[in-house]
Amino acid sequence: MAGLAATLGSGAMTNPIVDLANADCIFAIGSNFAENHPIVSRWALDAKQRGATLIVADPRFTPTAWSADLFLPLLPGTDTSLINAMMNVIIAEGLWNNEFVEARVEGFDELCDVVSLYPPERAAKITGVPAEDIVKAAQAYATADASSIVYCMGITQHTCGTETVKNLANLALLTGQIGRPGTGVNPLRGQDNVQGACDMGALPNVYPGYQPVADEANRASFARAWGLAPEDLSLKPGLTLVEMTHAIDEGKLRGMVILGENPIVGDPNAAHVAEAFKKLDFLAVIEIFPSETTELAHVILPAASFAEKRGTKTATDRRVQWLERAVEPVGEAMADWKIICRLAARMGFEKAFTYPHEEAIFYEIRAMTPSYAGLSPERLQNTIGGIPWPCLATDHPGTPILHTQSFNRPGGKGKMAPVEYIPPAEATSDEYPLVLTSGRVVLHYNAGAMTRRTRALQEREPELFVQVNPQTAEVYGVGEQAEAFVTTRRGEARAKVRITRRIPPGVLFMPFHFPEMNFLTNDALDPTAKIPEYKVAACRIRPAEEGDGHA
Amino acid sequence: MPKVFYLDVTRCTGCRACEVACEREHHGRSNMFVQVIDERYAVPINCRHCEENPCIEVCPTQAIHRETPDIVSIASMKCIGCQLCSLACPFGAIWFDKLSKVARKCDRCLARLERGEEPACVTTCSARALAYGEMHEMIALAEERGEHAIFHRSSGDFGTLVTIPRSWNGKGE
Numbered sequence: 101m102a103g104l105a106a107t108l109g110s111g112a113m114t115n116p117i118v119d120l121a122n123a124d125c126i127f128a129i130g131s132n133f134a135e136n137h138p139i140v141s142r143w144a145l146d147a148k149q150r151g152a153t154l155i156v157a158d159p160r161f162t163p164t165a166w167s168a169d170l171f172l173p174l175l176p177g178t179d180t181s182l183i184n185a186m187m188n189v190i191i192a193e194g195l196w197n198n199e200f201v202e203a204r205v206e207g208f209d210e211l212c213d214v215v216s217l218y219p220p221e222r223a224a225k226i227t228g229v230p231a232e233d234i235v236k237a238a239q240a241y242a243t244a245d246a247s248s249i250v251y252c253m254g255i256t257q258h259t260c261g262t263e264t265v266k267n268l269a270n271l272a273l274l275t276g277q278i279g280r281p282g283t284g285v286n287p288l289r290g291q292d293n294v295q296g297a298c299d300m301g302a303l304p305n306v307y308p309g310y311q312p313v314a315d316e317a318n319r320a321s322f323a324r325a326w327g328l329a330p331e332d333l334s335l336k337p338g339l340t341l342v343e344m345t346h347a348i349d350e351g352k353l354r355g356m357v358i359l360g361e362n363p364i365v366g367d368p369n370a371a372h373v374a375e376a377f378k379k380l381d382f383l384a385v386i387e388i389f390p391s392e393t394t395e396l397a398h399v400i401l402p403a404a405s406f407a408e409k410r411g412t413k414t415a416t417d418r419r420v421q422w423l424e425r426a427v428e429p430v431g432e433a434m435a436d437w438k439i440i441c442r443l444a445a446r447m448g449f450e451k452a453f454t455y456p457h458e459e460a461i462f463y464e465i466r467a468m469t470p471s472y473a474g475l476s477p478e479r480l481q482n483t484i485g486g487i488p489w490p491c492l493a494t495d496h497p498g499t500p501i502l503h504t505q506s507f508n509r510p511g512g513k514g515k516m517a518p519v520e521y522i523p524p525a526e527a528t529s530d531e532y533p534l535v536l537t538s539g540r541v542v543l544h545y546n547a548g549a550m551t552r553r554t555r556a557l558q559e560r561e562p563e564l565f566v567q568v569n570p571q572t573a574e575v576y577g578v579g580e581q582a583e584a585f586v587t588t589r590r591g592e593a594r595a596k597v598r599i600t601r602r603i604p605p606g607v608l609f610m611p612f613h614f615p616e617m618n619f620l621t622n623d624a625l626d627p628t629a630k631i632p633e634y635k636v637a638a639c640r641i642r643p644a645e646e647g648d649g650h651a
Numbered sequence: 652m653p654k655v656f657y658l659d660v661t662r663c664t665g666c667r668a669c670e671v672a673c674e675r676e677h678h679g680r681s682n683m684f685v686q687v688i689d690e691r692y693a694v695p696i697n698c699r700h701c702e703e704n705p706c707i708e709v710c711p712t713q714a715i716h717r718e719t720p721d722i723v724s725i726a727s728m729k730c731i732g733c734q735l736c737s738l739a740c741p742f743g744a745i746w747f748d749k750l751s752k753v754a755r756k757c758d759r760c761l762a763r764l765e766r767g768e769e770p771a772c773v774t775t776c777s778a779r780a781l782a783y784g785e786m787h788e789m790i791a792l793a794e795e796r797g798e799h800a801i802f803h804r805s806s807g808d809f810g811t812l813v814t815i816p817r818s819w820n821g822k823g824e
Binding site: 134135138139141142145149161163164166167542543555556557560600601602 | 661662664665666667668670671674675679690691692693777778779795796
């Protein structure tokens with residue numbers, strides 16, 4: 101999100117999901133939406149059946165690539181070079197939108213300087229994508245009436261993630277493919293309400309509405325709203341997830357409350373996370389099921405599940421929707437917000453946490469979050485499909501498409517931020533000669549605490565597997581459906597081998613829904629967004645022998 | 652009015668949500684499955700409710716019968732588990748339930764149709780690869796989806812319409 105904020109001024113999908121149907125060209129990079137956001141397929145396929153060109157860039161030939169007109173099989177972590185070469189072609193062939201660039205964009209000359217270093221032939225060597233396909237992709241994207249970029253964690257989960265996002269924004273700004281129906285730069289968020297959680301300030305550096313905590317005026321206004329003295333609130337940004345684990349190691353963090361997360365499965369370098377959590381003086385976990393993380397907890401508080409809660413969710417395309425509960429919470433389970441209020445009361449903040457119901461919380465949200473100011477529980481309860489923010493007043497219809505007239509930056513112009521190729525943090529070596537990339541499968545959700553408990557899903561995708569190209573399988577002596585060990589500098593995991601031509605030689609893929617997978621991944625961070633490099637780790641593979649011990 | 656089932660192979664992403672929906676509707680056991688072909692296409696397979704029915708012809712006890720003009724179903728009480736229907740079905744859409752020792756297949760969610768709802772697989776399909784309706788509606792839908800598709804239809808007003816990728820016509824890829 102930091103990458104889009106720097107270039108366009110707001111970090112969210114610029115266009116609604118359904119608007120993909122209006123695109124004449126869709127460029128999907130680092131997104132396997134057919135498996136991970138299946139509903140997105142509906143609108144992408146509608147566009148394709150209307151005649152749109154679908155370009156898919158991914159190391160693997162995924163179900164998303166099945167319907168692609170042009171498939172660009174790039175090596176993990178080389179996205180920036182591909183995008184630079186596409187812009188190189190667009191500038192060399194005079195396909196950029198000069199009118200748009202002159203009227204609405206800064207930094208064109210600086211961009212030209214950098215992308216001139218990336219002719220398609222050079223990018224072909226770095227990315228593994230044939231130069232002529234890079235040229236075709238560039239031409240299709242630049243010349244279509246409306247082109248949309250769709251990206252996801254294949255772009256962001258790298259140490260260079262923020263930079264690559266900026267580069268996608270550069271591409272859209274260069275061609276003027278933004279601010280109109282069927283265009284835009286569209287990050288698909290990983291969970292159903294992760295956009296909402298970010299909007300609400302569930303980030304270490306901002307209050308709700310992305311208002312920086314380091315700003316004294318913001319601090320004063322939130323202190324007033326919460327009935328506190330300004331000094332009660334810190335001006336110092338907190339820690340991100342992976343930084344917290346490091347802080348435990350350093351003895352700076354002694355207690356944690358975790359809700360809606362299973363870091364022992366979901367975090368990179370997971371074995372190390374488990375070791376760190378064991379050092380905590382106190383760990384409380386608010387969960388709906390026992391998980392690998394609750395096993396380490398001193399206290400487990402029973403949470404209500406999604407169907408037992410009410411309130412708003414904000415979808416990936418900024419749509420705020422009101423959802424009613426389907427069933428009452430079972431047993432002692434309680435909505436997370438009620439648990440938080442009770443905890444706060446015990447910690448001496450009973451006066452600040454006196455919400456009688458979900459509506460009361462929303463009234464505070466709209467008072468403190470300018471982009472939500474025009475929304476109300478009543479309005480949302482009566483609007484099927486929700487309202488996309490920014491919604492500035494009660495008679496404001498919401499904003500399905502961002503940046504139609506100007507960007508949210510000083511002066512209203514978009515900022516091109518040229519980006520050089522940065523190789524992944526971990527290079528392959530003689531000891532670890534293969535590249536391991538991670539991702540999701542359609543049948544499981546995140547760390548699997550829910551889906552691994554669901555028989556219909558678990559039976560269809562029961563265990564950790566590793567995709568291996570036939571050539572790689574032969575070199576390392578692993579057979580179809582055999583057990584193998586995959587090893588990185590951080591750990592080892594046992595997985596069932598699936599041999600497939602849909603992954604290039606030298607690259608392995610494993611889904612992270614199963615406990616051991618993240619023993620392998622790298623916790624090196626993007627310096628801006630602090631997102632870990634889940635997508636690239638150097639590894640090796642060997643067949644599991646009879647009676648081989650478990651890692 | 653008789654209804655037809657429509658399957659657009661060019662849209663199926665192989666997510667298997669139809670299998671899971673079918674399972675939920677039919678006591679935990681799915682009557683359809685998604686076949687992935689060459690790691691490139693996926694085809695949901697369920698009973699086509701054909702116009703001419705080899706399964707009905709071979710059934711020695713008349714357990715398989717036309718429930719309505721457009722729905723073929725199995726009367727489990729009459730089924731003796733001989734599995735001739737499984738052999739006769741050209742689509743591999745009839746499976747043998749070893750627990751109850753009877754043949755099982757798609758019944759188009761009769762209970763849901765009676766409530767005025769679509770079959771569960773159609774409702775759940777996020778890619779809109781599946782649809783259900785009258786023949787003229789499904790033909791209109793198939794045509795709207797573009798010239799890149801070829802679609803097969805039967806002569807009557809029931810059965811299953813299929814849109815297949817253009818590359819499958821003739822020699823293939």
